[in-house]
Structures are given as C-alpha cells and as structure tokens.
Amino acid sequence: MSKKMEKKYIPLAEFFQNATQNEITLTYEAIENIMGQALPNAAYLNLSWWKKTKPPLTHYQSWFNANYNVIDVQLGQSVKFSRLKQAGNDENSADENTQASIIRPIETEDARSFIRLQEQIYEQSDFEYYEPNVQHLTVQVIRKQMAEWRKFKRQTILLCIVNGEFAGYSRINGYKEQRLQHVAAIRIGVLKKYENTGIGTSLLENSIKWAKQNSIERLEAVIMSHNSKAIALFEKQGFTAEGKKIHAVKIDNEYYDEIMYSKLI
Numbered sequence: 001m002s003k004k005m006e007k008k009y010i011p012l013a014e015f016f017q018n019a020t021q022n023e024i025t026l027t028y029e030a031i032e033n034i035m036g037q038a039l040p041n042a043a044y045l046n047l048s049w050w051k052k053t054k055p056p057l058t059h060y061q062s063w064f065n066a067n068y069n070v071i072d073v074q075l076g077q078s079v080k081f082s083r084l085k086q087a088g089n090d091e092n093s094a095d096e097n098t099q100a101s102i103i104r105p106i107e108t109e110d111a112r113s114f115i116r117l118q119e120q121i122y123e124q125s126d127f128e129y130y131e132p133n134v135q136h137l138t139v140q141v142i143r144k145q146m147a148e149w150r151k152f153k154r155q156t157i158l159l160c161i162v163n164g165e166f167a168g169y170s171r172i173n174g175y176k177e178q179r180l181q182h183v184a185a186i187r188i189g190v191l192k193k194y195e196n197t198g199i200g201t202s203l204l205e206n207s208i209k210w211a212k213q214n215s216i217e218r219l220e221a222v223i224m225s226h227n228s229k230a231i232a233l234f235e236k237q238g239f240t241a242e243g244k245k246i247h248a249v250k251i252d253n254e255y256y257d258e259i260m261y262s263k264l265i
Helices: 007-018 028-035 041-045 047-051 108-124 139-152 199-213 227-238
Strands: 023-027 069-072 078-083 101-104 155-162 165-174 183-190 218-224 238-250 254-264
Touching: 007 101, 023 028, 023 108, 028 078, 028 108, 028 165, 028 254, 041 047, 047 069, 069 254, 078 199, 078 227, 108 139, 108 165, 108 183, 108 227, 139 155, 165 227, 183 238, 218 227, 227 254
Parallel strands: 183 218
Antiparallel strands: 023 078, 069 078, 101 155, 155 165, 165 183, 218 254, 238 254
C-alpha cells in the first residue's frame, strides 16, 4: 500500500497538476513559495532526496503523480523537472507559454512575502487606499493576525502563486460579532504584470468557495467607481451594486466615488 503524501507537499502537487509545460525549472525559493513552507535540510544537501521515487518518502509524489520527473538539480539553487512521455500523447500539445499557478491560504512562512507583495501592488495601483510604506506591517503582526483567523475561521488571505512567484491575493475579512458572522468583506490585489491573465477571476472564485466552506452567507466589496476592471470582474461573478458613496476617496486632489457591491452565497 502506498503511503499518503505529507500535507505540506499538497500545494506543490496541485502546482504540477496544473502545469502544462514539458519542462519546468524552479528555484528553491519558488518551490518554498508554492509550498508555503521551507524545504527540509535534505533537499539542500542531498541529490538523492530529489531522485527518490519509492516509499517511505512521499515528497516525490507531488511531481511524480503528475507525470513529471527530476532531470537536473543544482543543490540549494534550482531543480529542473521534465514531463514523462506517454504513448499516444502529442509532444507538441503542451503550451510552453502557459504558466502554472495555484491558489492557497496563507501560511506562517508567507508573512514576509505577503507584505512585500502588498507593497508592490500599492506602488503599482491607482485603486488602493494605502500608499506604499504607510501601513508599516511586520511579520509579527501578520502572524498574530493569522493565529486569530485560525481560531475564529472568519478571515483569511488567499495567495496566488505563478511559477513560484507571488502574483496576487484575496483578503477576506469577516466579523466576530454574533449578528454579523454571516458577513465578510473581500478585497483583491494583483500585480500589474499578471493583470488580464485570469488571476483575479480565480482569486474571486476561490474566495467565494472559501466563504461557503466557512458558513459565510454574504460577501461585500467596495470598489472605486473608476476601477472598471474590478467592477466587470465582480459583476461577472454575480455581485450587485447596492449604493454609491459620493466623493468617498480623494487622490491627488481628485475625488472618486465608491460603489458598494454584495453577493448572497
């Protein structure tokens, strides 16, 4: 009987299941970003750790079960994976331009990377409420928040990772108050280089799924009226406008309205 894969390798397995490239090279940092956890010391020290394909170890299942094999390892730097050829498959059918991605809940080890991602989005976007370097978030603050989220199960951050790079996030903020526990607010941010790639849609769909799994019945979003892409995204997913706040935001001496959106799930 085959041994079940360790839980920490499940995000890596999902990544390879989503991959279409015949060959993928990932840095150690990229692999750890996908997992949300550090690789074991053996992965840094022993080539054999990457070449194992038999129990009692199970980590290899994360790529082997998706028909990938390790063909080259630069210890501590990068690993190259190749898709195993199968009879009857068209070798040219894989889209080498497609980038594999996963969406998963934030892990403790992601705190620093999330802060960096959020600051990058603040720098690039005209639709954020915060300017760069204003919030002064720390790793300790994020990890403390995560401990609270796990306890009450009304808040989380979902991260989108593309080929090992943090590309976007969805932040879901619920309420502790008994009469509001069925409600949560959602906010999505995506790096400019990954806009128009479907990441926003995937993040929103996964957020709705997470909300349903955690007994949230109403999702809310506040969107600036000139953010046409976000408006189109939320309306496509069934969110409806409930009202408008006039001159709610002032950016560079220009006033912008806010539109209140909601969806019952």
